[in-house]
Amino acid sequence: MERYYWNLSLAQAQGDACVMCGSEYRDSAIKRIPVGRDPATEAEVYACVTPCAAEIVAETDRMARELREAAGLDDDTDLGRDGEFGHLLRDLRVLVGTEALLAVTQDVPTLQFVLQMTAVHAETAMIRSRKLLARSQAGEG
Ligand SMILES: [Zn+2]
Known part of the structure; x- marks a missing residue:
């Protein structure tokens, strides 16, 4: 996905940690999915499949709804x-x-x-x- 995530830690920006909760993926069994990119390097960044990916979906929904209402x-x-x-x-x-x-x-x-x-x-x-x-x-x- 081409969404950018800002204000990431080094680990998050390198794809080694969740952009939502900060959990480190190295040596861990946490399942992750690519959710966007670091704006500085264009590197792929990740979020935990549960529960963080669902949070991103809910957040995106909320933003879309607010924008629709505002417009x-x-x-x-x-x-x-x-x-x-x-x-x-x-x-x-x-x-x-x-x-x-x-x-x-x-x-x-x-x-x-x-x-x-x-x-x-x-x-x-x-x-x-x-x-x-x-x-x-x-x-x-
Ligand atoms: Zn997470």
């Missing part, structure tokens, strides 16, 4: 008049995040957690999509 994007379309469209986009973004996690996750408890998250957001995305589709079709008629 009034949820109100721009008739479909999004109650925020349903924005919630659908959020579900889809979470699914993109779970796809990235599923591609690298190897331990069973983490896999189960990510699969649960995938199931919940896939289901709500389906319900929201059908609701928005019905609403837009009703609007046409």
Whole structure:
């Protein structure tokens, strides 16, 4: 991923420690995934698969939601008049995040957690999509 992480310790900037919690990976069994880059060297930096990667996903979601609200994007379309469209986009973004996690996750408890998250957001995305589709079709008629 191309997100930059600032104010890193040397160990974090070299990919030897988690950019979120600071746990050192050397000689440890902590599973890590690449989450971005050090702005100075462009080196890949890492976070623990659990719980730090999920925290990054939640943080990114929160930032996207705040930005959408600040920009009034949820109100721009008739479909999004109650925020349903924005919630659908959020579900889809979470699914993109779970796809990235599923591609690298190897331990069973983490896999189960990510699969649960995938199931919940896939289901709500389906319900929201059908609701928005019905609403837009009703609007046409
Ligand atoms: Zn961590």
